[in-house]
Amino acid sequence: MTKPILELKDVKTTVKTADGEIVPILKGIDLKIKAGDFITIIGTNGAGKSTLLNTIAGSLRPDSGFLLHNGLDITKMSEEKRTQFIGRVFQDPKLGTAPRMTVAENLLLATKRGKRRFLRIRKLKQNLPRFKKLAAVMNNGLENRLNTFVEGLSGGQRQALSFLMATIERPDILLLDEHTAALDPHTSENLLAVTDQQIKENKLTALMITHHMEDALKYGNRLLVLKDGKVKADINEREKQNLKVGDLYKYFED
Template sequence: MTPLLSLKDIVTKVNTGTPNEVMILQHLNLDIYDGDFITVLGSNGAGKSTLFNTIGGGLPVDEGHITLHGKDITHTSVEKRTAFLARVFQDPKMGTAPRMTVAENLLLALHRGKRRTLRLRRLKQQLPHFKAITTTMQNGLETRLNTATENLSGGQRQALSFLMATEQRPDLLLLDEHTAALDPKTSAELMHQTNERVTQENLTCLMITHHLDDALKYGNRLIVLDQGKIKFDVRGDEKKQLTKEKLLSFFDTIE
């Protein structure tokens, strides 16, 4: 099977050319296949966010290659990657325009990655669709389509970010601890809706989490990063049989 996205021998450094130069990703290799829902674990400084920033184009690759559908995208800009990649950040304030309404934000997402031209925005025609997709989040967001995003609760704003990221069905969805800033109840609700949408639409997704229970419960594949390399990669039935105790014992071996 040909990977959807492939990272080959990736080296990513920060503070390059200075006394403080540090190699974060150390010759990392990862193949991501169509329909993979991968939970990503690792201690602080293991390289999780750097991995996402490298895939997203925010950090340049110092060595190695990244390919999408076999095409080299190693040096493709962040802006051009939005045509096939979407990301939800930990901070609910990121990923949305605060002074625009919920409906206006969703309209922006509807045109993500498309060529910008002067045209009528046709917001009213899209309202039934926007109401339908916000209703699926089951948090009252559908009643706030005309509300400025800055006036939403943290959970509603993060749910909106998730809907915006998945509106155009990206080739790859990156969830960067997207429930970490929410209270436990809201976090669990968003995680449930995330799983529903990702699995029902067969989205290809990487999700960073610090919650071992979520890492075990969700997805078909689990990877652990340590010192900029993938030290553990389990999938399918092997992942289903993995226990929290076994995972914790593995972490003990990489401390």
């Protein structure tokens, strides 16, 4: 039997509030993720959605339980080392990019994420044709702005760049933390369509948080409902096809 690409075993995570209070957020998460899964995640505020992604990424360490990547225990592995196999796009377009570097320079930097770095010639010019081809798939003119400083991009182009940077090395696991929430509806729709296309074409394994029930049903082959720090439902692709938005709201009723 093939091992899951990522597995969480009874993971419990607490966070410290501004006044020093320790609050339990994840309260025993058991989850097996297969290679190629595209999982959408919904839940009310405080359900543990971002905490789940932070725990997987390594920016939060669980208080108990285990995380396994291809069967190997990564529970205590640093966030930096996990970038070797995890890519992430945040909600804020300003996160994950270097504003005073050009689009091409940011993409070049992303090719070295999680790898040992040495003093060597950058080879930026040699990579420009590749970067232009990559940027063109984002369908927003980013390929024409490779020499533009990132701080001069629109929010949509900046988030498209963040997506490219997170996926350029085809990570084992892609974490999308409401990556379209800060964009206008048209730009958000375009980025979601490209996201779906790239995940399918590159056979990526992805977890995507969304507040839009329609998107949770439209995208991915699995849907997780989080409630009060636990997995309330894990819905497969066939079951998703028979659901409507109204059905999802029932999971949040007391």
